[in-house]
Amino acid sequence: MPASIVVFLVAVPLSLGVAMASGAPLASGLIAAVVGGVVAGALGGSAVQVSGPAAGLSLVVADLVQTYGWRATCMITLLAGAVQLLLGVFRAARAALAVSPAVVHGMLAGVGVVIALSQLHVVLGGSPQRSALANIIELPGQLVEPHGHKIAVGMLTIGVLALWMRLPKQVKVVPAPLAALLVAAVTAWAFGWDVTRIDLSGAFTEWAFPVLPQGDWHMVVAAVLLVALLAGVESLLCSVAVDSMHTGPRADLDQELTGQGVANMVSGALGGLPLAGVIVRSTTNARAGARSRVSTILHGVWVLVFAIGFGWSIQLIPIEALAALLVFIGVQMVNLGHIRKVHGHGEVPVYIVTMAAVILLGLAEGVLFGLALAALLALRRLTGVTVRTRQLPDGRYHATISGSLTFLGVPRLTQELRAIPAGAPVDLDLNIDFMDNAAFEAIHAWRLDHERLGGTVDIDELHDEWYAMAASGVRMYPAKTLSSGPDRSWLPWAHRRSRASQRVEPPHGTPGQADCRLTEGAREFHRRTAPLVRPIFTELARKQQPTHLFITCADSRIVPSLITASGPGDLFTVRNIGNLVPRRGTEPHDDSMGAAIEYATQVLGVHTITVCGHSGCGAMAGLLSGGVKAGSLPSMRRWLRHGNHSLARFIETAGDRLDADALDLLCKVNVQQQLDNLRTYRKVDDQVRAGRLKLVGLYFDIGSARVHMLPPVSSSLSVKA
Known part of the structure; x- marks a missing residue:
């Protein structure tokens, strides 16, 4: 109920203003408001x-109205409603969302400028011209003429509208348009100003059924479709925008379009204006607390009651005040917020072209120009290609081609590629989601020419292998592909996707292969990963601030950053055979682990020390065998002595059990023993006791790729200060 009253107070002055701007009877605005509330709200x-x-x-x-007359315009409104009804029945509403918002916002901005220019003449005591250009030309002459009370009431209305926006919320409960018209009407009546009054005499009694428009039926059909589509698109976009303002059910767009169609048919039959969803009233309704369509229906009822019972009060409103309200609304329709939004997506040209064409040529022409430009820009983006070429320090050239490769991008493509010196080695990355035959022929011909002149070309396709398939004669489908993403950097080399053109490598297992893999991996890092992580490493270059000391095995299958989902700068990592932490002061003496612990806890100030073991650990297998498996490795035998406490704890826990699970049990016990060994370091023990440092045990089951938490086991191994 409160929301419906607030919307009613906004709807009455705006409906009168729109009717005046449309050159239609003022009562038609109230009729459309009633039908929009009751019929469109209900359906x-x-x-x-x-x-x-x-x-x-x-x-x-x-x-x-100027072309066909008012009654024929009502018939066009009725027919436009029938078109909307059919579109809603056939569930075509979603298609309206394909219209670029830049076109819609540009159209509304152009309409706002035209309304403001035409109604400014009324405020100045004159008459609006047929076009915006004529209004601009006639404006200087209008300004030099004496204005008297008419401009005074117009300026008063605009002043109240501007001031009302800055008043406290308690005052702004009364809508600004209503307050401005009330102040203007009361002031003009109190001081006896000579102004033009609204005339509603006979407006609701002289009704006649609409008549068919006379003239070229092609133009009539175009007018019907224009009204239907413009009103439908504005209503559907308004529905989508309003959905974000409330928590109730989401809009059913097809039902909304059907309801709009029926409402326009009723409005046209009753002599009302074409109607659509209006963002100002809808926003007011949502902010006033409306939760269902009952508010919308009631607002239409209040408009009807007011028009029948208190319509005489409308005649006290000066025409100049209503024109000033339209000037203010027209200026507000040029919304800077919309310009900022479309600017972020590069659609300002669409906005400006649409607005300018609406102002200079007309609404239909402006919308068509805007849609055409939006389509051209979309086509340009979809078929756009980016080519970047740079020379590396070793003399190689690195070229990256991104986008959709079609015949439209061939001139730019060939120009950039042929700028690479003949005979140079080239790494060519194809970061593309489509390639037509013309683009393939251009790249392939350049490659053959470049290699014929002594150069080399290594092609790496980051998505689906369009070039490789075309070169092998595989049939190419005309659809764009979804990005499959680059090769996962965490996959082993053997699992990476094969390339279309890889260098010839030595046979697997030869000494040169590792060098080739690492060199290729470094090049891949430079091409793909380095540009993404460079800002992070630039920041980390000043200082490292890890929060964890991570002690784990040197086993090649353990990737700490992978199993902990950590990134650069998070872990201070120490790796050794068997993730062992030699107890403080034990033999054989080893300072590497002690140095890392001291640096991590006293310089870096880590919060956690984690010891991470894993299943099937070779060091624990050697320990379990009593050193037999490490017999030919003297350094290994000496190092494994630091695991004797783990072995003793295992024997105490498992007895003489040597089943298949014994090795993994020792791996887990070893983690817990190393947590105890950490506390033999005085600084570690002090910080643990003070609650500033936490010790964590992890166990990585390689076969199942699962990480398990292992709690520390209390012991008497910690030292006293």
Whole structure:
């Protein structure tokens, strides 16, 4: 109920203003407001959207009234509603969302400028011209003429509208348009100003059924479709926008379009303006607390009651005050927020072209120009290609081609590639999601020419292998592919996807292979990963601040950053055979682990020390065998002495059990023993006792790729200060 009253107070002055801007009878605005509330509100698919006469349609209606007359315009509105009804029945509403918002916002901005220019003449005591250009030309002459009370009431209205936006919330409960018209009407009446009054005499009694427009039926059909599509698109976009303002059910767009169609048919039959979802009223409704369509329906009822019972009060409003309200609304329709939004997506040209064409040529022409430019820009983006070429320190050239490779990008593509010196070695990355035959022929011909002149070309395709398949004669499908992403950097080399053109490598297991793999991996890092992580490493270059000391085995299958989902700068890592932590002062003496512990706890100030073991550890197998498996490795035998305490704890825990699970049990016991060994270091023990340092045990089951937490086992191994 409160929301419906607030929307009603906003709807009455705006409906009158839109009717005036449209050159239609003022009562038609109130009729459309009633029908938009009751019919569209009851049949529509949005919970809080409010429909009524929309300023965005005023230029079309004004042109139709001048061309065909008012009753024929009502018939066009009725037929446009029938078109909307059919579109809703056939569930075509979603197609309207394909219209670029830049076109819609540009259209509304252009309409706002045209309304402001035309109604400014009324404020100045004159009459609006047929076009925006004529209004601009006539404006200087209008300004030099004496204005008297008419401009005074107009300026008063604009002043109240501007001031009302800065008043406290308690005052702004009364909508600004209503307050401005009340102040203007009361002031003009109190001081006896000579102003033009609104005349509603006979407006609701002289009704006649709409008539068919006379003239070229092609133009009539075009007018019907224009009204139907513009009103439908504005309503659907308004529904989507309003959905974000409330927590109720989401809008059913097809039902909304059907409801709009029925409402326009009723409005046209009753002599009302074309209607659409209006963002100002819908926003007001949502912010006033509306939760269902009952608010929208009631607002239409209040408009009807007011028009029948208190319509005489409308005649106290000066026409100049209503024109000033339209000037203010028109200026507000040029929304800087919309310009900022479309700027972020590179669509400002669409916005500006649409707005300029609406102002200079007309609404239909402006929308068509905007849609055409939006389509051209979309085509340019979809077929755009980016080519970057740079020379590496070793003399090689690295070229990256990104985008969709079509015949439209061939001139740019060939120009950039042929700028690479003949005979140079080239790494060519194809970061593409489509390649047509013309693009393939261009790249392939350049490659053959470059290699014929002594150069080399290594092609690496980061997505699907369009070039490789085309070169092998595989049939190419015309659809773009979804990005499969680059090769995962954490995959083993043997599991990486084969390339279309790899260098010839030595046979597997030969000494040169590792060098080739590492060199290729470094090059891959430079190409793909380095540009992404460079900002992080630039920041880390100043200082490292890890939060964890991570002690783990040197086993090649353990990747600490992978199993902990950590990144650069997170872990201070120490690796050795068997993830052993020699007890402080034990023999054989080893300072590497003690130095790492001291540096991590006293310089870096880590919060956690983690010891991570793993299943099937070879060091623990050697320990379990009593050194037999390490017999030919004297350094290994000496190092494994640091695991004797782990072995003793295992024997105490498992007895003489030597089953298949014994090795993994020792691996787990070893982790817990190393946590105890850490506390033989005085600084570690002190920080653990003070709660500043936490010791954590992890066990990585390689076969199942699962990480398990191992709790420390209390012992008497910690030292006293």
